[in-house]
Amino acid sequence: MMTIDIAGDIMATGIRLVLLISAVAILPSLIVGLCVSVFQATTQINEQTLSFLPRLVVTLAVLIFGGRWMLTQLVDFTVQLFQQSAALVG
Template sequence: MMTIDLASDIVSRGIYLILIICAVAIIPSLLVGLCVSIFQAATQINEQTLSFLPRLVMTLVVLIFGGKWMWLKLTDFTVDMFHQAAGYIG
């Protein structure tokens, strides 16, 4: 039987999973952006591609190396939801 507590648990686990996966992809990009910004401030170089390109490359590298882990986490969560669906409904 689906209760409010069970529904809130499912939603909270889903949101937590999405936050972890997004953090893995975003935090390295933010750190590279911070380093590039410090470099730009120190050298007074104001080039837009210098701030954009390293963050893009870092995001792609993280997705290449961490994409399998992210995919496995999402599929594990989805398979778990489908396995428990019968218990949730009836």
Template sequence: MQPEVFVDIFRHALSQVVILVSAAIMPSLIVGLIVSIFQAATSINEQTLSFLPRLIVTLLVLMLFGHWFTRMLMDLFINMVNMIPQVVN
């Protein structure tokens, strides 16, 4: 097995993971920032006020983009299976 093939497979898989995780987490971070600004402006220090909107946004993103996430993971897996002959040689 060529080291370059392994590095290429690992780099591609890692980039897919970064894309999927950031697509799921970024909306939650934005909502958390907005809620934090709201809490700082109104002096409300309730912990559930920041947790619940982030949870709801994360679940909505997973529901709306779940098909895209699954498609990206399936494409990654298919590409990895197709690369088996290159890895074995």
């Protein structure tokens, strides 16, 4: 039987997984953006591509190298969710 506690645990696990996966994708981009901003502030170069291109490259690299792990985490969560739903219904 599905109770509010079980539904809350499932939602909390899903939200935690989304935060983990998005943090893995976003944090390297934020760090590179900060480094580029400091570089631009010290050299007074205000080129838009200088701030955009390194973040894009880092984000794509993280998605290429970490995409398999991210997909595995999502698939494992989905399989676990379906296994739990079968046990909760019957």
